[in-house]
Amino acid sequence: MENKTGKYFKYAIGEIILVVIGILIALQINNANENYKNEKEASFQLSKLKDNLKADKSQLEKAISTDSTIIENLITCVKVLSNDEELSFEEFIDRFQFIYTTNSFNPTRGTFESLISSGKIELITNQELLETLFAYYNNCLLYTSDA
Numbered sequence: 001m002e003n004k005t006g007k008y009f010k011y012a013i014g015e016i017i018l019v020v021i022g023i024l025i026a027l028q029i030n031n032a033n034e035n036y037k038n039e040k041e042a043s044f045q046l047s048k049l050k051d052n053l054k055a056d057k058s059q060l061e062k063a064i065s066t067d068s069t070i071i072e073n074l075i076t077c078v079k080v081l082s083n084d085e086e087l088s089f090e091e092f093i094d095r096f097q098f099i100y101t102t103n104s105f106n107p108t109r110g111t112f113e114s115l116i117s118s119g120k121i122e123l124i125t126n127q128e129l130l131e132t133l134f135a136y137y138n139n140c141l142l143y144t145s146d147a
Helices: 002-081 089-098 110-118 127-143
Strands: none
Touching (some): 002 110, 002 127
């Protein structure tokens, strides 16, 4: 009877060890799967952020171009008013009216705000990138017309 009890005891311990090993393997696989999903989601979100920043860059380049034209027109109008340059009245009025053109910058911050509100901002593990993004969007709030 003692021999059978010892065998059952060894068998039970062996089964427990196998179950524990199986659970550890399953946890490892699950962790690897979760890490893969997080990396894939982070890559997707970073791609969306990149697209948002490209749109912002395009918008700023257009504003800079418009501002350059406004400055050129302003300089021309000042020269005409100080009699250093001559223009027809119509051309002067066209340039003068263009001076009042205003630009507004409305950054595309939907992805960034979505990351913050959903808690997915933690997917971005590059601390320097994260700090730069926060600085950029905080500065955008200071200089945008809808802030």
